[in-house]
Amino acid sequence: xxxxxLLCAVAAILMLDNAAAFQMLLAQPIFAGPILGYLGGNLExxxxxxxxxxxxxxxxxxxxxxxxxxxxxxxMAATILGIxxxxxxxxxxxxxxxxxxxxxxxxxxxxxRAIHLIRKGNEIYLTWLNNKLNQGVIISLGRVIFFSLLFxxxxxxxxFIVLTIxxxxxxxxxxxxxxxxxNKIGVYSRIAILGxxxxxxxxxxxxxxxxxxxxxxxxxxxVTVFYEIL
Amino acid sequence: xxxxxNIFKLGTLDVLNLLWRSFFxxxxxxFKSMVSIGFCFALSxxxxxxxxxREDYVAFVKRHLAFFxxxxxxxxxxxxxxxxxxxxxxxxxGPTDPTTIEKFKNALISPLGAIGDRCCWAVIRPASLIFGxxxxxxxxxxxxxxxxxxxxxxxxxxxxxxxxxxxxxxGYSSGFEIYKKIxxxxxxxxxxxxxxxxxxxxxxxxxxDIREALTHHWLMFLLFIVTLISSFWMRLKKxxxxxxxxxxxxLAIVCGVI
Numbered sequence: 001x002x003x004x005x006l007l008c009a010v011a012a013i014l015m016l017d018n019a020a021a022f023q024m025l026l027a028q029p030i031f032a033g034p035i036l037g038y039l040g041g042n043l044e045x046x047x048x049x050x051x052x053x054x055x056x057x058x059x060x061x062x063x064x065x066x067x068x069x070x071x072x073x074x075x076m077a078a079t080i081l082g083i084x085x086x087x088x089x090x091x092x093x094x095x096x097x098x099x100x101x102x103x104x105x106x107x108x109x110x111x112x113r114a115i116h117l118i119r120k121g122n123e124i125y126l127t128w129l130n131n132k133l134n135q136g137v138i139i140s141l142g143r144v145i146f147f148s149l150l151f152x153x154x155x156x157x158x159x160f161i162v163l164t165i166x167x168x169x170x171x172x173x174x175x176x177x178x179x180x181x182x183n184k185i186g187v188y189s190r191i192a193i194l195g196x197x198x199x200x201x202x203x204x205x206x207x208x209x210x211x212x213x214x215x216x217x218x219x220x221x222x223v224t225v226f227y228e229i230l
Numbered sequence: 231x232x233x234x235x236n237i238f239k240l241g242t243l244d245v246l247n248l249l250w251r252s253f254f255x256x257x258x259x260x261f262k263s264m265v266s267i268g269f270c271f272a273l274s275x276x277x278x279x280x281x282x283x284r285e286d287y288v289a290f291v292k293r294h295l296a297f298f299x300x301x302x303x304x305x306x307x308x309x310x311x312x313x314x315x316x317x318x319x320x321x322x323x324g325p326t327d328p329t330t331i332e333k334f335k336n337a338l339i340s341p342l343g344a345i346g347d348r349c350c351w352a353v354i355r356p357a358s359l360i361f362g363x364x365x366x367x368x369x370x371x372x373x374x375x376x377x378x379x380x381x382x383x384x385x386x387x388x389x390x391x392x393x394x395x396x397x398x399x400x401g402y403s404s405g406f407e408i409y410k411k412i413x414x415x416x417x418x419x420x421x422x423x424x425x426x427x428x429x430x431x432x433x434x435x436x437x438x439d440i441r442e443a444l445t446h447h448w449l450m451f452l453l454f455i456v457t458l459i460s461s462f463w464m465r466l467k468k469x470x471x472x473x474x475x476x477x478x479x480x481l482a483i484v485c486g487v488i
Contacts, residue, residue, distance in 0.1 A: 195457030217433015
């Protein structure tokens with residue numbers, strides 16, 4: 001349980017990088033996955049979930065002020081739960097990957113609610129600042145930023161903890177029903193996500209004048225794979 | 231031509247201070263005024279310097295707490311330009327008045343948002359992440375994977391910090407003229423580099439996935455090709471991301487059960 005709390009706390013801090021501060025990519029699954037995996041003692045799973053979940057979100061763009069499913073939130077929630085479940089039930093490790101992909105997508109919608117709540121909450125600061133200014137009182141904006149980031153991290157932390165505990169309990173309900181054969185679904189889902197992720201991402205780079213570079217990439221990849229086989 | 235002194239009324243420390251503060255522009259994002267609190271926080275160091283008295287500073291803060299939105303990286307162009315205009319307003323050496331500053335700030339919202347989305351979210355970020363994914367796919371050793379992720383981090387953050395820094399400096403040196411520099415053509419070379427990187431990366435990922443699929447089972451290869459094509463097609467038809475992903479997962483379940 002302590003490690004889940006630690007992972008949720010680190011994930012809440014990493015989530016600040018999602019939009020609230022810096023935005024240096026650390027909240028992206030490809031980085032957050034291995035960081036959480038390392039701290040949770042399962043770096044390999046962190047890399048794997050980070051890789052697969054990154055592919056899912058790669059083509060989703062937050063245009064303007066639009067609210068989109070919070071892929072980074074969903075990915076971190078899935079990595080935390082995945083690490084926890086794999087530790088408890090290593091016999092379903094492949095099937096857990098499949099479950100975490102589904103859970104990552106579902107929790108991204110919950111993440112949207114969390115972000116909405118935070119942004120609604122931030123309106124309080126604006127009203128308060130304006131009221132104080134009307135009274136001629138100057139508030140340190142640095143302090144407002146600090147408390148807003150703290151509030152942001154706290155809300156996300158609570159969401160992560162509640163989601164992880166609820167989903168772990170939910171998984172326990174299916175203990176008797178699960179069979180090791182389900183792992184096959186996990187193996188196929190990995191390939192399906194690879195195909196789907198690349199297909200969706202390719203729509204971002206579909207201009208005709210660049211298409212020859214796909215051939216270059218395929219050739220470089222092909223030569224590398226061929227070299228490995230040799 | 232602007233004199234050197236005019237451009238660098240803003241010292242290196244001031245520029246670095248603005249850069250540091252620009253990282254928090256979205257910290258208090260809210261539905262009423264969007265990034266205004268972060269924007270005001272970024273400018274407040276300049277405000278404290280140029281405002282002559284308390285009332286002046288209160289008016290400055292009120293002015294910049296009004297609605298503002300922009301792409302977080304490209305907002306630095308507005309930060310630089312407004313810093314200069316505020317300086318001119320308080321030093322009375324330009325034709326600036328508070329209403330003009332407010333109108334100018336509002337006029338920057340759309341171009342900054344549009345260019346930011348097109349440059350960063352649509353090209354630089356996905357391209358850098360594809361670069362990272364290629365490394366994770368091809369490299370087996372975990373330590374090398376970590377090193378490669380660090381390279382990915384650097385690859386993305388060089389243009390990221392460059393845009394923020396250039397935005398502040400260009401914004402400050404151009405003032406009202408900054409709109410001339412907020413053009414996608416000015417970032418063409420950078421974007422072309424990242425587009426080529428992304429496309430080569432996608433090609434390499436396809437090669438790697440074909441190898442992965444073929445070494446397991448022919449059904450996997452078929453599943454990969456079907457999900458690749460169907461997801462590409464569905465996304466072209468403006469389907470939300472979850473439709474192709476869900477279709478792919480259902481196909482994976484079917485293949486797993488067979």
